[in-house]
Amino acid sequence: MAPYESDDSTPAGEVEDVRDGRRRAARYVVPVAVVGVAAATIGLAPAFAGSGDPDLPKISAQQLIEKIAKSDVQQMSGTVQISTDLGLPNLGGLENSLASGAVSQGVKGKDGSAADPKSKMLELASGTHTVRVASDGQDKRKLSLIEKAAEYSVIRNGNDVWAYDSASNEAFHSIAGEHRGGKVTPEDVPATPKDFAEEALKAADKTTSVTVDGTAQVAGRDAYKLVIRPKQSGTTVGAISIAVDAKTGMPLKFTLTPATGGAAVVDAGFTKVSFAKPAASTFTFTPPKGTKVTQGDDLTAEQRKTQPKGMEKKAPEGAQPKTIGQGWNSIVVLDTGGKGKMPSGASSDGSPVSGFLNSLGDSVTGEFGKGTVFSTRLVNALITDDGKVYAGAVTKDALVKAANAGK
Amino acid sequence: MSPVETAVTAQPPVVQKPNPLWTFGLLRSELVTTFRRWRTLALLAVLAAVPVLIGIAVKSQTNGGPGGGGHGADGGPAFITQVTNNGLFLVFTALAATLPFFLPMAIGVIAGDAIAGEANSGTLRYLLVAPAGRTRLLFAKYTATMAFCLVATLVVAISALAVGALLFPLGDLTTISGTRISFADGLGRALLIALVVAASLVGVAALGLFVSTLTNSGIAAMATTVGLVITVQILDQIPQLHALQPYFFSHYWLSFADLMRDPVYWDDLIHNLGLQALYAAVFGSAAWARFTAKDITA
Structure with a gap:
């Protein structure tokens, strides 16, 4: 190093001291510069990565929808980032939207094992999650939720469906095909943009406008952007944007924005995708020794009682939901039968439970009587004092109107 | 004074320009000093005891039958439920258990003591009498600390492997993604994980070294470094600091677990290594800026 280092201890004059002080301060430029460079890199990297939408031949909305329908990607693997922001409170079984349809389906299921797919699905309904998907043909699928x-993982290989929860070291096994109603297979879980897109396109009819809105880059691939907007008023759905891979027609990104604006309610997109054949070992699962395995049929009614919190609000047995309205304004009506089963905002028994529920909902009155409206950013639900539940991706007014009409 | 320091000063100081090999001589003496200290050996012994404790606890808990693990990840350190399946998982559990506190504490002691300890015992000026230069001395100190990171991690891993092999079955293991890998592959991943854990401590080591250049009291430097480690980990738990947390050196520590996924999930691992390199660069250069311009009075 420089020679002055070794004679640092020699006494220095006044002038030397000042110069020395400056020289000392100058050395700190190095760490500061390192911090600066790092900050600049972190700040600017996304700006460069996101620059430039790809140039793709023009395509009509109809052609693009056909492209999605025809898309037959059998072999792929990738990483999906899902962010869900429904806005609290999380009402569990009342979230009956297209985005959480499978979630509420899951709620009706039984629970008894930490590895039971149904008990895991609610987790996807809020927050940001990373999911890895792999598929090789119809009967080899894998979906893994990355946790700390x-x-x-939910693995389907042929007729075997395995779910493995590494945190609790429990596995869940069931056979696909047998009484399918209660089964959750990887393809039933709406985790990939493709699943969401299919759900959204199912809803697309004359109440919907579908347009192609330019192009985008998703997970390093060129994609068209398909935008679906409800034509009706009264729905809380603002717009749905789907990025469709230009080559394969596979949806790569799905974004649902609410009518009220703000952040997306559901945002699911690939961060990495590959169309190569995944390794065969990906789909084989043998429960390790010492792992608690629950068979799908082992679950008894007794175990239903041990439902985790947040699932308690499931619909009582026997109540048959029916749907009124059409298109985006569909409202699910559920008669829970009898008054007082659901504590509503109007009841003033002063119990802590009803007080808590009151704080979550707004009480409303109308021709139908009194009730409480529970709101999320996407789904609203009205619970009337006589035990009827109206829920849908519609505004409060639409719910009250439906309740009045139903009276 | 330890025999090593006398060894350093006893080197014939005939060369005016420092011989490049001189750095290695200095480094070797630093390594010997570090690893010969009783303090270091005691730290390593404590680290080696952690897997033994975990192994015995898991073994006695699950003697009644399989299962019995906690529900979810909050039941204990990561991978603890899998230990009964395969002894190799004890390596990962032990590393996950020691990484948040024991390992950084040991590093904090060694790094905090590096410069301040010498100043405290009055040996720093003798070290600087040798024509090695301050930068070289600092570099040798930092390298010795990083060598300790690696040795400490390997001590935990090897002790865990021995206990795991003794108490639990070994064999093919199931990754947390549910796929099966051979034992040799698992062993390779265990080694890789140990290296990643050692690399995760590079940031703390640099931080400790910088703190060590600020004071002449070894105890103060150690306490500050360990205190910083704890503070940062507490801050990492506060949800309101969400935006800052990706820049905390401990934020991605547990990402070594991603090596047990199949295929390996690299994103967080790369974040972690990048962050450690950044901390090493920032605090390493800050330590250099401070140490090379400092008045040595002890």
């Missing part, structure tokens, strides 16, 4: 130092 753990992973939850």
